Amino acid sequence: MNAGLILAADSATSQNNPLLNMSIFLAFVAVTMFVVIRASKNNKSAADYYTGGRSFTGSQNGMAIAGDYLSAASFLGITGAIALSGYDGFLYSIGFLVAWLVALLLVAELMRNTGKFTMADVLSFRLHQRPVRLAAAISTLVVCFFYLLAQMAGAGGLVSLLLGISDKVGQSLVVAVVGVLMVVYVLVGGMKGTTWVQIIKAGLLIAGAAIMTVWVLALNGFDLSHLLAQAQTISTSLPEKAYDALVPGHKYGANPLDFISLGLALVLGTAGLPHVLMRFYTVPTAKEARKSVVWAIWLIGIFYLFTLVLGFGALVLVGPSVIEKAPGGVNSAAPLLALQLGGPILMGIVSAIAFATILAVVAGLTITAATSFAHDIYANVIKRGTVTPNAEVKVARRTVLVIGILAIAGGIGVQGQNIAFLVALAFAVAASANLPTIIYSLYWRGFRTRGALWSMYGGLASSIILIALSPVVSGTPTSMIPDANFAIFPLNNPGIVSIPLAFALGILGSVLPGGKKENSWLASEMDVRSLTGHGAEKEVHH
């Protein structure tokens, strides 16, 4: 690494042009707002607001799923992790990708056939409505909230790099702006508008990553092994903490069980993420739901292959010490690589894309949480299904405002927290609280209400309690509360304990004697409908 480069990156914030970054970002907001307003013209019914009238095609929805899934944690986080930890960053992307097979093979089509608006629709289909719906809605809200906080923390961190704002007031202001924009998108556009924002964002993100990937490869004579060899040379000759970037174990070698735990949470979490599940309702049929997952798998997989090149590219072209010292730390690897390749303009574009990414993901999470509150908790649990769809949508809109305020307050509170931790927590909670019940209710006739409640509440509680007692929260210098030590659970990720526990609780609660009797007619109906698509919610025509 040459001295000029270090200087360049040291002055990254001054050399990078906040005005340029702002205008690129504002252009994105203007274009998407225009699309959202146009798309919202047909928002009449509840199905329009929650699912975009179920009128998206499989390929459009696949793009939107990729837009939802490729959050800032994927783009900035994985690129940075590969740049600083080499192979171990790659392990993340593999877990995130393979996870889609669970969604494709077990969940997507059957959920589309049996549900209406939310995950709870499917879980409570043949079990006792109110308790199961309430549990499913609570876990939906918890998962969305953690995911939301992670994105908001990312927004604050990114801004310190982009706009050169490093004081707390400025960052908080930006978090508030993100929150207000998100509320406007979701209130005006509903699911249709949100979906278009995600489609546009996914296109920009994948195109931006593709251009940078080709650029990095071109600098290496389109020879991947040339790039990898340089990465190996640089990482093995670092003055401190030398390691081999092409070999796993740099980051997780010290605690292998922790990585297995994380790997389980990643691979089983995706198919339990409520905002991903809700996307299956925006298409007209189960076949289109399958098509959307297939599109998503290809787009996400190809994107992760790009991040492999980008991560090693940042390691070679920018260098680990420069990335570590930059404002934003590990998350700044991708923008710094863009600066190195194409100067301030490319960095501005890449940073604006990353910012847009946060905005789109946050909008998707908000509409999911608001739908779950209005449709599950308000309309079905509190009002016992006696609400008109219009009144329900009104509640959903008010909920969006409340979530906006909570997200802004929480986002300001978590500034500087570890983003990857919050995302991994959301995945671990989704894998423990949601996935066992989803699989059992679709595939196991003997599954009963008590099993569902034990599994959902048990998975939710155990994953959150274990996180609270883990080294992420206390006991080490990098913990959230570094001065206290109540970390009696040795792993950073609770998955290896809480996921099998939730699966076991689902079985125990169902087979032990006692508990309420189930309706076997409904179970037959669910079985028939889930596989044939008979009686599935239809597309809305205008």
Add this chain to the structure above:
Amino acid sequence: MSSADIPQKEQHRIDYPAFEASPAFVQLKKRHRSFVIPVLVAAMLWYLLYVILATYASAWMATPVFGVINIGLILGLLQFVTTFAITSWYVSYANKKLDPLAAELRHELETKQKAGVA
């Protein structure tokens, strides 16, 4: 369980338990499960094997194969390849074996429902 809990009342006219036991539906269910469950279990075991090798056998993963490309990189990229391959395999299986039968049964149910309502 009250009648208000039943999502669409008119569908109650169809005898779902009898339909569920019909040979054509049993066959559809068997075709679906006999594909998705074993394939998913295999994919998960293959992923788990990879994660365990990456954590407990990293020295072996470092063995070079061609130039700097080592076993770990090849196995990692193979995870991508198997994910893409399983996706394509399932799509072609579903198009050939699941969709036509599901469409036939759906048609049959819709006919029954119309007859029941009329």
